[in-house]
Each structure stands twice: as C-alpha cells, then as structure tokens.
Amino acid sequence: MKRICMSLLAGFLLLSGCSSSKETAKVKVLTPQGATALATISIYDSEYADVTTVNGSDPLTAELAKENSEYDVIIAPINAGAKMIEKGNTNFRMAAIITWGNLYLVANETYQEGDPIAAFGENAVPQKILETTQLAKNVTYFSGVQDAQAQLLGKKTNAALLAEPAVSATLAKAKESGMQLSVVTDLQERYAKVQGDKENNGYPQAAVFVKIGSEENAKSALDKMKSFLNEGAVDQKNVKSLIETIKAENLGVPNADIAIASWERQNLSYKDAKDVKEQIASFLSLFQITFTDDMLSK
Secondary structure (H helix, E strand, O other): OHHHHHHHHHHHHHHHHHHHHHHHOOEEEEEEOOHHHHOOOOOOOOOOEEEEEEOOOHHHHHHHHOOOOOOOEEEEEHHHHHHHHHOOOOOEEEEEEEEOOOEEEEEEOOOOOOOOEEEEOOOOHHHHHHHHOOOOOOEEEEOOHHHHHHHHHOOOOOEEEEEOOHHHHHHHHHHHOOOOEEEEEEHHHHHHHHHOOOOOOOOOOEEEEEEOOOHHHHHHHHHHHHHHHHOHHHOHHHHHHHHHHHOHHHHOOOOHHHHHHHOHHHOEEEEEHHHOHHHHHHHHHOOOOOOOHHHEOO
C-alpha cells in the first residue's frame, strides 16, 4: 500500500512539474497599438502568450535595447529593429513580417496631386514612403496621425496622409458631418509600382523580432498568429468577437466595426522573413541599412 501511495505521489509531482513547465512556456509579447496589435488577437491573453500593447515606438526600442528584456517577442517597425541589429545594440532577431503597409492619402473632392498634404511620421516610414512614391513635394508634418486627421476634418487642408484604422475612422466621421472624403491614393500600390515589384502591393513595415534563446518557446504562438492572419481572419464574425472580448481600447482602435471595415486595407499578412528577404533588403536600403542573413531569427 505504501508503494502504491509513493507511486501516486510521484505521478502527481510529475504531472505538477509538467503543468508548471507548460505555464512558463507562455511567451511575453510587446506590440504597438493599432494594426500590429490587431495582428495579435488570436494569441492575446491566451494559452500561448501574454500580449502588452503600448502607444508609440519608444517603449519598443527601449525593450529591444535591454540585455535581459522580459519580452520574448517584440513587434516593431522593421527599420528600427534592423538598425539596432546592424549596430549590435539588441539580442533580438527578425522572424517574420506581419504588416505590409497601411498608408493612404485621404482627400476632399477639390484635391489635385501637388496640393499641400498634412502628414505624420517625419524621419520615419511614412516620410520615406511619401518620398519614394514622389508625393513629398508639399508636405507639412504633424506629431501624430490624429493631428493630420484633425487638419483634414477641420478643413485646414485638402488632403492628409493617414494610416488604417484612422483612415476608416476619418471617412466615417466625415460622412457624419456631411463632408465628402475618399481614399485617393493607395501608397502600397504606388510603392510597388515605383519599385517595379509586380508580385507584392506593399512593403515590409512591421516585423516580429524574437529574443535569442526564445525561438523554440515562441514557436507555438507565432504559428498560431501565422495561421490566423493567413487563413482564420477571413471569418469576420470571429475577428469582431475577439476584438470585443479583448476590448478595442486595449488594441488602440476606435471600435470593432472600424477594425473590421479597415481590415483589408491594413494589409495584415504573416510571412516568414527568410521567404521575403528581397523585399526586406529593398525596403531597408531606403534607410541606408544593409540587410544580411545575420538579422534573421534562427
């Protein structure tokens, strides 16, 4: 009887150990709010991961620079992360691309190309895309997308460079107030045309960076993100349900309806970085960053 009890106790301890191991396998993910946060809704507060969303890029670069960051996965602008890898200032490496550009020129009916544009993202991706697509001739930069949006809705400019989901939110607000606004330029399509890329209508904007040593631990979460973004997200009812459960404000989007309305224009698609090296190299060259395979997660 004693042997049976000891065996049961050993089995219990073994099971407890497995349970504890599974608990520690949960990865910590850091992502900016907006489109990239929406890319994480399939793993948000799940058995796979704990996701933290932040406003702006400063918290992302701060964590990328830490020698012992508490995060296993950080989603960040590809140029920011790649620059840090190039300089040897981070122990994170690039695993995948999840957003392929969400910039659009929204304008009223009187706008003509060459008119002044209210924009955001000076010295960052938005400015580079405007320059590459030859739309940077008459631009005033504001501190954020909301400020550019306010210029347009306040009728202080005929056109504004906006990012989804702010594009859809702006169109909805304009309609409510009787303004006629529309998307006049898809900068992703224009970028692809200028670059001569016939296969992709976009550019690798946000990347998934994985901490060295966390690759195996992060695999299940990243596989879940990949299958959801590339296959599961077509079920809009499920997407809306997930957003409502998580709460739109935690993701940095106005509401679930706006997120659904803007989903297609957000260009969310998970592609392993090793499979799109040519697009990555071309895009990083705009920032004078030389892409190498050493930037990739193992």
